Amino acid sequence: MLMNGWKAKLYQFVEFVTLLAVLQMMWIGLTILGAVIIGITPATVGLFMTTRKRLQGEDDLKTLVKIYWKSYKTEFIASNKIGLVLIGIGYFLVVNFRIVTAMNGMFGLVMLTVMVMIMVLYALIVMNIFQVFAHYDLPFSRYFSASVLLTISFPVQAVASILGLFLLYRVFLIIPGLLPFFGISLTVLFLTWMSSKTFHLKGKLDGTLDVETMSS
Template sequence: MPTHGWKAKLYQFVEFVTMLAVLQLMWIGMTIMGLVIVGITPATVGLFITMRKRLRGQEDLKTLVKIYWKAYKEEFIASNKIGLVLIGIGYFLVVNFRIVTAMPGTAGLAMLTIMVMIMVLYALIVMNIFQVFAHYELPFTRYFSTSVLLTISFPLQGAGSIVGLYLLYRVFLIIPGLLPFFGISVTILFLTWMSSKIFKMKGEMDGTLETENGIR
């Protein structure tokens, strides 16, 4: 393997792209293996955990594949519990949103505004909670409270994540051929990178270190 010059950079780029494609294919395979319904959440959580390891310096693809498979198996039940709660809350919000949209007058408009704000907060929590799960080892209910706290405490980072997701959406819209190979992996890598900034700031604010108990 070349260690200097443009050949080394090209090799690193090809290796990085290969890693993204392999992890994407694993996500698809693990989701299908779980019959989609119970496979998509652990596959997604496992990918967040794996991408976090990648950003922390783990570059060997074979090791990352092993980390992904191990995370998928170990977090299968816990991640599906989180998924079920999120689905339940989402269903409740959708039902209430449909009721509110049918309400006339000023009161209906006020309720609609509140519901939209709640649904935006819910979307941000969904975006953050799997990253919290990948970063911390917490009691089950604290994943939700911690996700809410981080969402409220770092609104600019949340807005940045939304802008980044929109830009990725535009890229995949322009080049749809990238979606099957890089759609999920690139998106989760971006969200993991954004959340790493939040966790670093939170650690600095709390005076904690990455070696602290409760951090994966």
């Protein structure tokens, strides 16, 4: 039976909320399946790929679940390589940050300022790299350079993403009961939506990324 008016909108809303909850549970399950350490990165990449398909118009729950599982298996090794590099860089930055904070005088202040700027850039790269990975098929090292260029080329979008994440953080802080069901899936959906706008504006990223591949 076809529905229209407020009933149709209510049904679509419930369906969308159900999808977010299912994707969240899958993210948790697939992360645990990979013993957390080697499961969290492919689970996150798979979630970005699935939400991208949803934003492109795919709304069948069974199809999206299949896409998620296939993406998890297909990108398991490649995504973990990226995860290992990010962890390595993050550890290096934390160690150096502790060293810099122990320095005194003007030189210490300058080094601290530089380190903070580098760590902010690193955080933005972490925020963008999985979106680039989900949208494009690139050589391994290009994902990092593409993420840097994306951050530098669109600072307004980067700031908007940060503000959006902060608002989501406040919502989850006020209503913590949402976190187990929508914390990750809603955050990834927001970032995917933001990245789709950014990729559409740029058209081409680093001379090789064609926006037309988004519809492939």
